[in-house]
Amino acid sequence: MVVDPFAKGGLQDAEAVLRAHGVDAYFRAVEGWTDDGFAVLGGRTVVMAGSNDYLGLSRDPRVIAAAVEALGRYGASVSGSRPLNGTVDLHERLEARIAGFLGQEAAAVATTGFQANLALAAALGPGDVAFSDARNHASLIDGLRLGTGKILTYRHGDLDHLRRRLTTAPAEGRLIVTDGVFSMEGDVAPLRGLRDLADEFDAKLIVDSAHDLGVLGTRGAGLHEAAGLEDRADLITATFSKALGSTGGVIAGPAANVTRLRYNARSLVFSAGLPPASAAAALQALDILEAEPQRRERLRRLARLLHDGLRAIGLDTRPSTTPIVPVAFPDMAQAGAFWAGLTEAGVVVNLVGPPATSRAMLRVTLTAAHDEGHAERVIQAFTRVADRLRTPRAAQPLPPVEIS
Numbered sequence: 001m002v003v004d005p006f007a008k009g010g011l012q013d014a015e016a017v018l019r020a021h022g023v024d025a026y027f028r029a030v031e032g033w034t035d036d037g038f039a040v041l042g043g044r045t046v047v048m049a050g051s052n053d054y055l056g057l058s059r060d061p062r063v064i065a066a067a068v069e070a071l072g073r074y075g076a077s078v079s080g081s082r083p084l085n086g087t088v089d090l091h092e093r094l095e096a097r098i099a100g101f102l103g104q105e106a107a108a109v110a111t112t113g114f115q116a117n118l119a120l121a122a123a124l125g126p127g128d129v130a131f132s133d134a135r136n137h138a139s140l141i142d143g144l145r146l147g148t149g150k151i152l153t154y155r156h157g158d159l160d161h162l163r164r165r166l167t168t169a170p171a172e173g174r175l176i177v178t179d180g181v182f183s184m185e186g187d188v189a190p191l192r193g194l195r196d197l198a199d200e201f202d203a204k205l206i207v208d209s210a211h212d213l214g215v216l217g218t219r220g221a222g223l224h225e226a227a228g229l230e231d232r233a234d235l236i237t238a239t240f241s242k243a244l245g246s247t248g249g250v251i252a253g254p255a256a257n258v259t260r261l262r263y264n265a266r267s268l269v270f271s272a273g274l275p276p277a278s279a280a281a282a283l284q285a286l287d288i289l290e291a292e293p294q295r296r297e298r299l300r301r302l303a304r305l306l307h308d309g310l311r312a313i314g315l316d317t318r319p320s321t322t323p324i325v326p327v328a329f330p331d332m333a334q335a336g337a338f339w340a341g342l343t344e345a346g347v348v349v350n351l352v353g354p355p356a357t358s359r360a361m362l363r364v365t366l367t368a369a370h371d372e373g374h375a376e377r378v379i380q381a382f383t384r385v386a387d388r389l390r391t392p393r394a395a396q397p398l399p400p401v402e403i404s
């Protein structure tokens, strides 16, 4: 039997199941934005409650102006890899700026956050073992898979299980690898416990701060800042495509670690450098992030409203304590029906499910580009759709969660 190598499961299978239920949830094109925080999709004005533009910077006029200026000065592409002709002075400024912001000695900019995580391959050699949280982002998993060492998964956030794994697995070098804030369910990694285990077992701790950069910490510098551990980081990876409203990725940490990966990681060496417009946008966004803490406060306020509003009508948003608000469903068909009802009501959220997540879910996010009125519309839409579909809910309103 000849097998079509292209015909392999994944999102396409999930989409086929949803389509059979009349739900068309993926690859829907945004046609534009209104000035008051609404998106235009399929000719309709909707609340986009699925974006990772946490601080609302991707359409900030200052960010756009910086990108336009860089486009005029450097062109649309660097037309080569970073070690050869593809480094511009903007990359160097951005690396110094973001290292300082994260409280790290050095940083190296990658073309995407995914590629920043693929760089981990260079740190996982023969004889080494990576201990990877079971719910880590696909890019961390793929980075480790490209390495030549062994990967052992530990149960999500379970420090006891990780300890057992560290105790029993023989290894030359050890890496502990985790998301900072988990991308789909919005819970926060137990960083202090992970750090202590890393120290005890002489392991390096690698934290992907994609969803906590700009969101957690008094300065917005992420999970290490929030936990008071900036001076004990081994490697932080992050993306510019979320709170920084741009595109690109970064690895940051002690200079020796960053330099090794800058020279050895194939995803950093063998790919064209970050487009100058994206570097300039990220640099400008960092300035705004620092100068305008009210954006982070608004993000937290809206997150609290969303969690409280959904929990008040008996929809559970655990385990999240962050602006990523998950609502779980028994299966994709029910999550899809709810998603379609929300879309009909003018609220677009993200419909996600296994294997990307542990369960069928709607992932809801509001950003600093939204206000209380948007939050109200989202909660009202959830209430109406839950009533109409008779969605199973807690009998009593659920108590508020403490936002991280």
Ligand SMILES: Cc1ncc(COP(=O)(O)O)c(C=O)c1O
Binding pocket: 112, 113, 114, 115, 117, 137, 139, 179, 183, 208, 210, 211, 239, 240, 241, 247, 248, 249
């Ligand atoms: C936790 C995490 N890491 C890395 C990435 C990849 O970032 P980028 O979009 O810059 O490739 C994402 C994006 O979805 C993410 O959620």
